[in-house]
Amino acid sequence: MKSLIYIFLLCVSTITAQTKYEQGMRKAFELLGAEKTEEASNLFERISTAENDKWLPHYYVAQIAIIKNWKDFDNREEAALKANLDKAQEYLNNANSITTNNAYITYLQAQLYTVWVAHDGMKYGMKYAGKIEQMYQEITDKHPDNPLFIAAKASWDMGSARYFGKPVTPYCEELQRAIKLFATFKPETELHPKGSVTPYLETVKQCNE
Numbered sequence: 767m768k769s770l771i772y773i774f775l776l777c778v779s780t781i782t783a784q785t786k787y788e789q790g791m792r793k794a795f796e797l798l799g800a801e802k803t804e805e806a807s808n809l810f811e812r813i814s815t816a817e818n819d820k821w822l823p824h825y826y827v828a829q830i831a832i833i834k835n836w837k838d839f840d841n842r843e844e845a846a847l848k849a850n851l852d853k854a855q856e857y858l859n860n861a862n863s864i865t866t867n868n869a870y871i872t873y874l875q876a877q878l879y880t881v882w883v884a885h886d887g888m889k890y891g892m893k894y895a896g897k898i899e900q901m902y903q904e905i906t907d908k909h910p911d912n913p914l915f916i917a918a919k920a921s922w923d924m925g926s927a928r929y930f931g932k933p934v935t936p937y938c939e940e941l942q943r944a945i946k947l948f949a950t951f952k953p954e955t956e957l958h959p960k961g962s963v964t965p966y967l968e969t970v971k972q973c974n975e
Contacts, residue, residue: 787813787816787817787820788957790809790812790813790816791810791813791822791823791957793809794806794809794810794813794823794826797809798830803830803834806826806830807826807827807830807831810823810824810826810827810830811823811827814827814857814860818864819864820864821861821864821865821868821871822957822958824857824858824860824861824864825857825858825861825870825871825874825959827853827854827857828853828854828855828856828857828858828861828874828878829854829874829877829959831850831851831853831854831857832850832851832854832874832877832878832881834850835847835850835851835881835885836881839884839885842885844885844886847881847885851878851881851882854874854878855878858871858874858875858878869904869905869908869912869915870958870959872901872904872905873901873902873905873914873915873918876897876898876901876902876918876922877918879894879897879898879901880898880922882894883895883898887929899922899926902915902918902919902922903919905919906919911947911951912947912951913945913947913948913951913961913963914944914951914959914960914961916940916941916943916944916947917941917944917945917948917961917963917966917969919940920937920938920941920944920969921941921966921969923936923937923940924937924938924941924969924972928972934972934973935973938970938972938973941966941969941970941973942970942973944966945963945966945967945970948961948962948963948966949963
């Protein structure tokens, strides 16, 4: 009987901890929705410390640090950009120590490299462009119906084509397919990244130029 009680209490404890984790994650998402980015990042950081076997909090800390660089991008100094990306890389490394061969981590690593290339193509293009292309190809091969990955690859391909003076139309079909998939795509859990179609609605306008 004591053993059964112990097992029951252990299960209750686990459920309670999981519930607190989910509540904390939802609260962080609410902060993001309210554009309280720093507060959300701080909460994700606290969750990542408390739940050291969960990769998702690390993912979102890294994602926020990466996205932060796109605001007022043209006027951002490299020191500030580096500080954000160093933080993002730290949390991606943390996530990689928890989960292996995770397509979402690969996707976000490609996003981080993309910031460097966008910042200085001459300096970082040779270093990262091939890696980005390889990463996007890898995750779209494994997950051909994930709109987040498809759209990211198509956008990268379109950007590369424009940089080299080539037409973007060969990649428009995949981007348009991704935009349609966003409407019906269901992540593995409500806490998994779903992405947003909004930025790609702007990118797809290039197809009509």
